Amino acid sequence: MPKVLVVDDEAHIRELVSLYLKDEGFEIVEKSNGVDALEYAENHPVDLVILDILMPKMDGWVLCERLREFGEMPILMITAKGEAQDRIHGFKLGTDDYLVKPFDPVELVLRVKALLKRYRISTSNIVKLGSLSLDRSSYQAIGEDGKSVTLPMKEFELLYKLGSYAGQLFTRDTLIEQIWGMDYEGDERTVDVHIKRLRERFAEYEGEFKIVTIRGLGYRLEVKRH
Structure with missing residues (x-):
């Protein structure tokens, strides 16, 4: 909640x-x-x-x-x-x-x-990405086998944001503002680094969901329907 x-x-x-x-x-x-x-x-x-x-x-x-x-x-x-x-x-x-x-x-x-x-904020703390569940109350990603991985806060929030609005394009600036805050002094490459880490971390789920780069614009998460 x-x-x-x-x-x-x-x-x-x-x-x-x-x-x-x-x-x-x-x-x-x-x-x-x-x-x-x-x-x-x-x-x-x-x-x-x-x-x-x-x-x-x-x-x-x-x-x-x-x-x-x-x-x-x-x-x-x-x-x-x-x-x-x-x-x-x-x-x-x-x-x-x-x-x-x-x-x-x-x-x-x-x-x-x-x-x-x-604000379109979900009343649930759980976002499903195929067989993977993101639990915002614990910052854990939980697979169907019950195994869980606790993610760093920014990685989790980034994946949770993209997953909550699957199919929606987010610019790097929007992600910086919503995840890191408007007073963040770094640059947009921070988003790219975190996206790369998420892709590597969840490579085995590529058949179920993936984070797509929209060149010159930003990112969106796509969940594959079976």
């Missing part, structure tokens, strides 16, 4: 949000301030962020802006501020939706699900 990062300095709000989302099967990570939340999001895959505005160390405005610098993910703001100018400011910084405290937890769940659907 998708991983949701909940950021609020009020413990009871985090607990309320976590309770309702866990009941729906979501994986929840809680942080009490923007600095810790940003550090986590920079080093771990996150599918959606729920954040408060008024927080210590780094407020929600800055956190939202920083999150937008290194990747696309749904962002839902929860705050006591309900003025129109605050909502407009939040949308300008990149938030996707807005809830004002006190809020109905059921409405929160519905909005989270709507955002995930809008």
